[in-house]
Amino acid sequence: MHSFQVETGDKEALIDITGRVEKALGETGLKSGVCFVFIPHTTAGLTINENADPSVRRDILYGLSSMVPSRGYTHSEGNSPAHIKASMMGFSVLVPVEGGRLKLGQWQGIYLCEFDGPRQRQVWVSSNVPGTEPVHPVPGTSLK
Amino acid sequence: MHSFQVETGDKEALIDITGRVEKALGETGLKSGVCFVFIPHTTAGLTINENADPSVRRDILYGLSSMVPSRGYTHSEGNSPAHIKASMMGFSVLVPVEGGRLKLGQWQGIYLCEFDGPRQRQVWVSSNVPGTEPVHPVPGTSLK
Amino acid sequence: MHSFQVETGDKEALIDITGRVEKALGETGLKSGVCFVFIPHTTAGLTINENADPSVRRDILYGLSSMVPSRGYTHSEGNSPAHIKASMMGFSVLVPVEGGRLKLGQWQGIYLCEFDGPRQRQVWVSSNVPGTEPVHPVPGTSLK
Numbered sequence: 001m002h003s004f005q006v007e008t009g010d011k012e013a014l015i016d017i018t019g020r021v022e023k024a025l026g027e028t029g030l031k032s033g034v035c036f037v038f039i040p041h042t043t044a045g046l047t048i049n050e051n052a053d054p055s056v057r058r059d060i061l062y063g064l065s066s067m068v069p070s071r072g073y074t075h076s077e078g079n080s081p082a083h084i085k086a087s088m089m090g091f092s093v094l095v096p097v098e099g100g101r102l103k104l105g106q107w108q109g110i111y112l113c114e115f116d117g118p119r120q121r122q123v124w125v126s127s128n129v130p131g132t133e134p135v136h137p138v139p140g141t142s143l144k
Numbered sequence: 145m146h147s148f149q150v151e152t153g154d155k156e157a158l159i160d161i162t163g164r165v166e167k168a169l170g171e172t173g174l175k176s177g178v179c180f181v182f183i184p185h186t187t188a189g190l191t192i193n194e195n196a197d198p199s200v201r202r203d204i205l206y207g208l209s210s211m212v213p214s215r216g217y218t219h220s221e222g223n224s225p226a227h228i229k230a231s232m233m234g235f236s237v238l239v240p241v242e243g244g245r246l247k248l249g250q251w252q253g254i255y256l257c258e259f260d261g262p263r264q265r266q267v268w269v270s271s272n273v274p275g276t277e278p279v280h281p282v283p284g285t286s287l288k
Numbered sequence: 289m290h291s292f293q294v295e296t297g298d299k300e301a302l303i304d305i306t307g308r309v310e311k312a313l314g315e316t317g318l319k320s321g322v323c324f325v326f327i328p329h330t331t332a333g334l335t336i337n338e339n340a341d342p343s344v345r346r347d348i349l350y351g352l353s354s355m356v357p358s359r360g361y362t363h364s365e366g367n368s369p370a371h372i373k374a375s376m377m378g379f380s381v382l383v384p385v386e387g388g389r390l391k392l393g394q395w396q397g398i399y400l401c402e403f404d405g406p407r408q409r410q411v412w413v414s415s416n417v418p419g420t421e422p423v424h425p426v427p428g429t430s431l432k
Contacts, residue, residue: 105328184393
């Protein structure tokens, strides 16, 4: 399990973490399979979305804030909208891996979704392989 | 594939299943990797969220019900909001595993999201490992 | 990684791809584990939902369109609602596999969620197994 930290800077933000996920993927040694990205928080989530026009990120935050009610909650910390938005986005993303690199669609990037910042957030990255990678025996080698 | 059943008790509820998932994980024998939790229903989902203040669970249910329209549907069973909420939460969660235990964030729990209860629901748990676990060559054995 | 293409036909549609996923799963050779389905787009997503009454699919599209605001965006392409809906549904689904077949719940099907069509979309399918499948010891080899 490899990890990195993100300073989110704002109350709400979609932060492109594609490069950092790819760097952490490199550390796992996985060459082919599925990269598993997990966020161990409850008011921040993960998603995939457009990597080109930054206005898409602003529009996603605007859309979610328009949908999720701003009042009527009982949780005393006042951040219930952030908990809901995080569950709507989810706490993990999975991305195919080929040749040791993320195999995303042309327009896809991986985003940390901060809904109750600014905070320091953690992101965990692993391959889908338990134990040391690669799990396959390399042809011709012994794995005793 | 290990499974357990949950009596959901109410029309809508977020039910903490973290302990039952961890027990099922123990039965899979997975020590390190990713735990896959799946719900084989269409009006109940799974999510991760805060494990401390139970008002967060009520607020999530309130927020979703405020968002999802209560009328205007064509499906004759009358439970279309439940289908939509389930898709918004999703039907699986993935959690890192280390030392045979779930490696969740400090405030994270795993929740079954009932949107059309009360019912008896199933939850399926497996490791990410096909076949018998562990898939790693046991130290000292050969896998040539 | 196996893939197939889907002509979505409409501006918005939920298209049952369960059969095509199962066919692609057959090509991976995975017999037991988890099937990973990924969509490499940003205005289309994947979800699981009811496979029986087609009105559920229409109701899901109606519900999402009622929730997500139709205006107030800055992204010049005008498809920000599609980006938001795609992130709400997600870009991958995971399904247990037993005996080489998808192990879905009785009422579950896998859906491609088109939110900005009609377009030709790709769907990628792999097992959770890095490298060539199957990862299981090939019959005749030793894993003692």
